[in-house]
Amino acid sequence: MISFYRMALLQVLDILCLVVALTxxxxxxxxxxxxxFDDYTGASLFTVFFYLLFFYILDAYSVGMEDFKETCGRVLVACVLAIISSATASYSFDHWRFDRETALLLFCLSMLFCLGWRFLYYLNADKVTHPLRxxxxxxxxxxxxxxxxAESLPKATILGYVGEPGQAPDAGPCLGAPFQALSIARExxxxxxxxxxxxxxxxxxxRDLLDAKLRGAMIVDIRAFYEHVAHRLPIGLITDEWLLQSEGFSLNTRGSLRRLKRALDVMISLLLLIPAGPVMLITALLIRLESPGPVIYTQSRVGLFEKEFTVYKFRSMRTDAEKNGAVWAKAHDDRVTRVGRIIRKVRIDELPQIWNILKGDMSFIGPRPERMTFVRQLKESIPYYGMRHMVKPGLTGWAQVCYPYGASEDDARRKxxxxxxxxxxxxxxxDIHIIFKTVGVVLFPKGAR
Structure with missing residues (x-):
């Protein structure tokens, strides 16, 4: 996960590249x-806006956190979408519109410059970054x-700990007594x-630590550190007392948020039906042509307050996929049809759930709805699993865009x-941030099964 300040700095670099390309x-x-800039103000503004928007949506700021080839793919797709969107948006402003020659040159230069600084970043990553110590x-x-x-900040260094010597190798070497913490940190x-x-x-x-923190030192509780760095809550570290006293978890006391979320669910679902309609018709036809059986697959899932409801999906597996009972999905699942493999990869199989959202069984954003068989099993083995049913399940969600499709109890714990x-x-x-990330996940699918 990228910090706000790091992303802002990288966006400034992109803005400079775009300004140079425009010039x-x-x-x-x-x-x-x-x-x-003076005579083509609209086209210039649309260009900068849409480039930054698609760089953000496609997560083109994970520089140094992924392979450079993947970064190139993200930047290329973002530039293509941006130049098309900016040209379309400025079309109604005749005196602001770039001609084809200008638009083509702008596309080439912007992609060259925006990829160029990323390439230099990769070459000099060790010099321009200051890993966490x-x-x-x-x-x-x-x-x-x-x-x-190791997962979130692989370049971070664990120096060691202060406390009793020889207690735990995972904490590194013992560097001294607790009262020496500040002097050891400086040293x-x-x-x-x-x-x-x-x-x-x-x-x-x-008292000494508090004084140092007030003077600007970074001193954090492990749970807050985990939440801030990994953007998830550590199940093994949290307690009922911490959950009660921690900020947040006020969703059911904020009626205005629930009403606004419901209004947005209905609005987004209706708007999504316009482009999704033709895609759903073609998908239904392909499923019907490939294999016998129903086009729409229905299944009982667990929703708000653990009430079951019927979820609708495009069928992506053979009709006999669960003849021996419910099982976890797995990588390269041989029960998935050829069409099913494609529609799962780009999440088209989830589109019929728009009807669930309009009915109020689901929200557009929320935890993935699970089956009661798995819910009972996971509640027995994973602490706080029942808390995910305090909100409506979602078509997409924070866990869905941050972690691959769950296929085991360990995956369920992480999600x-x-x-x-x-x-x-x-x-x-x-929610808006998740929607943008969902678009990026659909265009660059990872972990779909």
Missing amino acids: ISGLTTIEPGLNV VLFIGVDRAGKVRQML KGATIIVLLPDAPIDDDIA LEYDLYYIKNMSILL
């Missing part, structure tokens, strides 16, 4: 006496933190101090951490 295009292809106070759950850092160049559950802190140490983060921080702005 060169204007000087090269626009007739003398005209200025690309972590000092623990305590050792409990250090292994879990190490795993989380080792720690950028953050993380308080683990067993942190041996008395009143004097707490629940994302679901709990969403429930804790639920807002319209977060």
Whole structure:
């Protein structure tokens, strides 16, 4: 997950690249006496807006967190969509519209420049980034933190811990006593101090740490650190008391949010039906031609307050897929048809659930609805699993865009951490962010089964 400040900095780089591309295009292809910014203001503004929008939607700011080839693909698709969208948007403004020669040159230059700084970033990543340097106070759950850092911030360094020596290898070497935490942090160049559950802190140490925090030092509780870095809640670290006292989880006391969310569900679903209609008709025809059986697959799923409802999906498996009972989906599942494999990859099989949203069984954004068979099983083995049913299930959601399709109990545990983060921080702005990420996931599918 990318921090706000890092993304803002990278967006500034893209804006500079676009301004340079616009300037060169204007000087090269626009007739003398005209200025690309003064005489083509609308086209220039639309260009910058749509480029930044599609860079954001397609997650083109994960620079250094993925293979450069994938970054190239994201930038290329974003540039194509941006130039088409900006040309379409400025079409009604004749005196603001770029001609074809200008638009083509602008597309080539913008893609070249925006890819260029990303390439330089990859070449010099070690010089331009300052990896997190972590000092623990305590050792409990250090292994879990190490795993989380490896997944979310692979370049972070765990310096060690302060506390009793020889307690846990996962926490690294013991660097001293708890009262020496601040001096050790300065000596080792720690950028953050993380308080683990067993942190041996008395009143004097707490006062010193608070004073340092007020002066700008980064000192955080492990649960807040986990939530901020990984954007999920650590099931193994949270307690009922923490959930009660922590900010958030106020979704059912905010009636205005529920009403606004419902209004947006209906509006988005109706708007989505316009482009989705032809796609759904073609999908239904292909399913009918490939294999016998119903086009629409119905199944009982668990919704709000664990009430069951009937969910609708395009059938993507053979009709005998569960003749021996319910089983988890798996990678390269041989029960999936050829058409089913395609529509699952781009999430077309979920489109009939628009009807569930209009009926009120589901929301556009929320946890993925599961079957009662799996819900009973997972509630027995995963703490707080029932909390995900405090909101309506969704066509898409935070867990769906952040983690591949769940196919085991371990996957369900990880996805629940994302679901709990969403429930804790639920807002319209977060919903909008999820919608944008969903578009990116559909265009660059990962983990669909």
